[in-house]
Amino acid sequence: MVRRVTLSGPSSLAPIIMKAVDIVRQTGKYHILVIITDGQITQESATVKAVVEASMVPLSIIAVGVGDGPWNILEHFDTHLPYRKFDNFRFVDYQRAAAKTKYSDMAFALQAMMEIPDQYKRIKELGYLEKYQQRRQARQKRNTSEGSHSPIPQCSTKDSPVRFVESLRHRSSNPL
Numbered sequence: 001m002v003r004r005v006t007l008s009g010p011s012s013l014a015p016i017i018m019k020a021v022d023i024v025r026q027t028g029k030y031h032i033l034v035i036i037t038d039g040q041i042t043q044e045s046a047t048v049k050a051v052v053e054a055s056m057v058p059l060s061i062i063a064v065g066v067g068d069g070p071w072n073i074l075e076h077f078d079t080h081l082p083y084r085k086f087d088n089f090r091f092v093d094y095q096r097a098a099a100k101t102k103y104s105d106m107a108f109a110l111q112a113m114m115e116i117p118d119q120y121k122r123i124k125e126l127g128y129l130e131k132y133q134q135r136r137q138a139r140q141k142r143n144t145s146e147g148s149h150s151p152i153p154q155c156s157t158k159d160s161p162v163r164f165v166e167s168l169r170h171r172s173s174n175p176l
Contacts, residue, residue, distance in 0.1 A: 012043040013063070017050035021057055028132025030058040030123060032116065039069040051077060055084035058128040060119045062112050065093045086122040090115045 013035060020033040033054075041047060054061060063078075065071050071093055078091040090112065097111040098104035123129065 011037055011040055012046060013037070013041060014043055014046035014050040017047070017054055017061065020059055020061075021050070021054050024057040024059045028058075028129075028136050030060075030120065030129060032060045032062060034112075035061065035063045036066055037063055037074070038067040039065050039071050039074060041073045044073060047077070048081060051081055051089050052083050055086055055088045058123045058132070059088060060116055060123075061089045063089070063091045064112065065091065066095075069093075085126060086119060087115065088119060 016035060017033065020031060024031050051061065063074050065074060071091070074091040077089050081089065092108070092112045094108060097108045101107045
């Protein structure tokens, strides 16, 4: 969890993405990183490298564009990044997603979360969750054999993001 935020621009997304990757590696659990940005991205190559690195762990990234952009770099990240293990990056222009609809909050949430079920499914297919669960179990066995009894949190998929997005889709059966 980020405890302190300093706003400035232009922005590099690489440090926050790499921090999220570290958190995922430590916990071994699926996470969704939501980044709110104005679109002024610097250090594009470092950000590309971070997004590719993030595709090797159970992490989905949602970038929300606020303001007037420019959005071309973020749209490129969303659609044209090779070398990723799976499509782990979603860009949503908040103004475009929430405009011209009676239910702007729901329309935005649906746009932001719409790729999460497919990303989560791919993460499971790649075996990322099982890999980290096996690592936790191995650590737990080592700690137990060494006399340490500190509990290691277990990953639960009962609160699947797929269920959340499906419930949004169900609620939005009326046209937005």
